[in-house]
Amino acid sequence: xxxxPFARIGVLRKDPQYWEKVYALYHHxxxxxxxxxxxxxxxxxxxxxxxxxxGGILSPSGKPVVWSRGNGWVAGGHVKTLKxxxxxERHTGEYKETLTKLVAA
Numbered sequence: 001x002x003x004x005p006f007a008r009i010g011v012l013r014k015d016p017q018y019w020e021k022v023y024a025l026y027h028h029x030x031x032x033x034x035x036x037x038x039x040x041x042x043x044x045x046x047x048x049x050x051x052x053x054x055g056g057i058l059s060p061s062g063k064p065v066v067w068s069r070g071n072g073w074v075a076g077g078h079v080k081t082l083k084x085x086x087x088x089e090r091h092t093g094e095y096k097e098t099l100t101k102l103v104a105a
Contacts, residue, residue, distance in 0.1 A: 046074050
């Protein structure tokens with residue numbers, strides 16, 4: 001949810017360090033938090049937090065629980081971030097790819 005403001009502030013201040021910081025936070029959430037990260041690369045969906053990663057909290061049918069409402073927020077955050085960032089920013093490709101897979105899921 002902090003991605004769009006970081007992107008906008010970087011544009012307003014003409015300071016790409018904001019884009020690097022938001023990517024560092026994004027990378028941590030996506031690939032590191034809780035061990036494997038909160039992004040399920042196989043489905044394109046996101047877990048709410050590390051308690052819901054596979055092996056943690058399961059649905060009554062025994063399946064992993066992804067963050068339904070939060071995946072909508074993630075999609076919106078990606079869209080707003082991509083609208084704010086210049087197309088030349090080096091992480092836009094990953095943001096677009098992640099968004100595309102999420103929306104398809």
